[in-house]
Amino acid sequence: MGMRRVVITGTGMVSPLGCGTEASWSRLIAGGNAARRVTEFEVEDLPAKIACRIPFGDGSDGTYNADDWMEPKEQRKVDPFIVYAMAAADMALADAGWKPESDEDQVATGVLIGSGIGGLEGIVEGGYTLRDKGPRRLSPFFIPGRLINLASGQVSIRHKLRGPNHSVVTACSTGAHAIGDASRLIALGDADVMVAGGTESPICRISLAGFAACKALSTQHNDNPEKASRPYDADRDGFVMGEGAGIVILEELEHAKARGAKIYAEVVGYGLSGDAFHITAPSEDGDGAYRCMQMALKRAGLTAADIDYINAHGTSTMADTIELGAVERLVGDSASKISMSSTKSAIGHLLGAAGAVEAIFSALAIRDNIAPPTLNLDNPSVETKIDLVPHVAREREINVALSNSFGFGGTNASLVLRRYNGD
Amino acid sequence: MSDIAERVKKIVIDHLGVDAEKVSEGASFIDDLGADSLDTVELVMAFEEEFGVEIPDDAADSILTVGDAVKFIEKAQA
Numbered sequence: 001m002g003m004r005r006v007v008i009t010g011t012g013m014v015s016p017l018g019c020g021t022e023a024s025w026s027r028l029i030a031g032g033n034a035a036r037r038v039t040e041f042e043v044e045d046l047p048a049k050i051a052c053r054i055p056f057g058d059g060s061d062g063t064y065n066a067d068d069w070m071e072p073k074e075q076r077k078v079d080p081f082i083v084y085a086m087a088a089a090d091m092a093l094a095d096a097g098w099k100p101e102s103d104e105d106q107v108a109t110g111v112l113i114g115s116g117i118g119g120l121e122g123i124v125e126g127g128y129t130l131r132d133k134g135p136r137r138l139s140p141f142f143i144p145g146r147l148i149n150l151a152s153g154q155v156s157i158r159h160k161l162r163g164p165n166h167s168v169v170t171a172c173s174t175g176a177h178a179i180g181d182a183s184r185l186i187a188l189g190d191a192d193v194m195v196a197g198g199t200e201s202p203i204c205r206i207s208l209a210g211f212a213a214c215k216a217l218s219t220q221h222n223d224n225p226e227k228a229s230r231p232y233d234a235d236r237d238g239f240v241m242g243e244g245a246g247i248v249i250l251e252e253l254e255h256a257k258a259r260g261a262k263i264y265a266e267v268v269g270y271g272l273s274g275d276a277f278h279i280t281a282p283s284e285d286g287d288g289a290y291r292c293m294q295m296a297l298k299r300a301g302l303t304a305a306d307i308d309y310i311n312a313h314g315t316s317t318m319a320d321t322i323e324l325g326a327v328e329r330l331v332g333d334s335a336s337k338i339s340m341s342s343t344k345s346a347i348g349h350l351l352g353a354a355g356a357v358e359a360i361f362s363a364l365a366i367r368d369n370i371a372p373p374t375l376n377l378d379n380p381s382v383e384t385k386i387d388l389v390p391h392v393a394r395e396r397e398i399n400v401a402l403s404n405s406f407g408f409g410g411t412n413a414s415l416v417l418r419r420y421n422g423d
Numbered sequence: 424m425s426d427i428a429e430r431v432k433k434i435v436i437d438h439l440g441v442d443a444e445k446v447s448e449g450a451s452f453i454d455d456l457g458a459d460s461l462d463t464v465e466l467v468m469a470f471e472e473e474f475g476v477e478i479p480d481d482a483a484d485s486i487l488t489v490g491d492a493v494k495f496i497e498k499a500q501a
Binding site for chain 1: 437438439440461464465468471472
């Protein structure tokens with residue numbers, strides 16, 4: 001059996017720039033920057049005191065109100081990463097106009113949502129309860145409220161999606177792997193529709209302390225948070241933590257056409273590789289990233305000359321240079337026609353949600369023919385012919401976009417999206 | 424309604440997110456108030472915490488209604 005074609009027919013997002021795909025995208029294109037000092041908990045003793053939080057509010061004007069997405073009594077039982085996923089999945093399914101009611105449609109629709117670290121804070125609190133009050137005080141919801149695959153589980157229960165129910169945990173590559181793997185399930189005929197993406201709610205003391213301990217976070221811009229996430233810039237010193245969820249509705253092409261669904265883009269390529277080098281640092285020669293992108297292009301039946309836009313992993317760490325080197329090796333003489341930006345400069349690093357949110361931004365870059373900007377790129381530490389889209393978005397033709405995600409453990413994922421022209 | 428009954432009722436309302444008028448003495452947590460088996464475990468924990476009593480598992484299994492809970496706690500505190 002040949003591989004079936006897969007398209008994106010719906011998107012949903014809770015990002016630091018807004019609740020909703022369009023709210024986030026319009027602010028991203030306008031140069032919005034979500035970084036701010038953390039005020040919700042004590043940060044005085046933490047090396048990194050800033051983050052890109054989602055805009056909490058009453059739900060109007062692109063703000064996020066958890067009560068809009070889950071009843072308060074249910075929220076109490078789960079970590080916020082699950083609520084973010086429920087919100088983004090509700091939005092994505094509504095956007096796609098897909099509401100499976102028949103037995104056949106329900107079993108043909110699956111869910112594959114991942115998270116990098118899941119309910120870390122809740123696990124810590126559970127540990128305190130066990131230590132201070134004993135095992136009889138541990139909530140029956142402690143486990144099901146923290147498990148990473150419970151985002152997929154909860155979404156499937158709410159929408160009665162009875163196809164494949166799966167999850168991914170590959171650190172910062174999670175969201176891209178989820179979309180890639182879910183596309184494969186459709187391509188191979190295991191499902192016709194998949195609700196896929198990533199979710200993360202990592203902004204808490206233990207996570208900020210832990211990521212700072214492994215020297216991953218920016219700590220030199222605490223007094224000027226909006227300047228902290230600066231991919232490729234000489235003054236970058238680590239990533240800024242973000243939070244949120246990105247969910248896409250993936251659909252078999254003929255299934256989407258038969259019901260007249262809106263099509264954002266086709267998922268034409270997916271590559272995966274391992275660095276086999278170091279637990280947190282990428283391989284210095286960028287070979288893992290290179291092979292990952294190359295595999296995705298090969299699967300897509302495209303060459304580097306076909307790429308218009310790259311949504312870089314670009315975390316604002318030393319690794320930015322390694323990724324750029326791998327991209328330059330991949331694209332060769334085509335470098336001067338490619339735009340590549342890191343949207344982490346605006347929304348921070350959403351860890352397990354990053355790859356999914358950035359895949360959606362890549363699809364929208366194709367839809368609107370516009371490359372979102374790399375903020376704070378005042379003084380590039382690199383010389384390249386690739387357009388890094390400094391400061392402001394660039395209108396340009398974009399038919400093919402590549403989205404990169406690389407994670408701790410040396411896990412790499414690349415997605416290639418292409419404009420769908422009806423053929 | 425006794426003080427214990429009022430406090431039990433408040434816990435049930437808070438945990439199950441139900442309207443106060445539904446929480447009658449004979450209301451079954453599962454059949455009338457929408458609880459599942461994990462909700463009832465959590466309710467029993469909340470009663471233990473609020474009233475400083477220990478409710479053993481076999482006793483918890485027989486606490487099916489608001490009235491059952493009130494009776495158990497009154498007896499335990501007597």
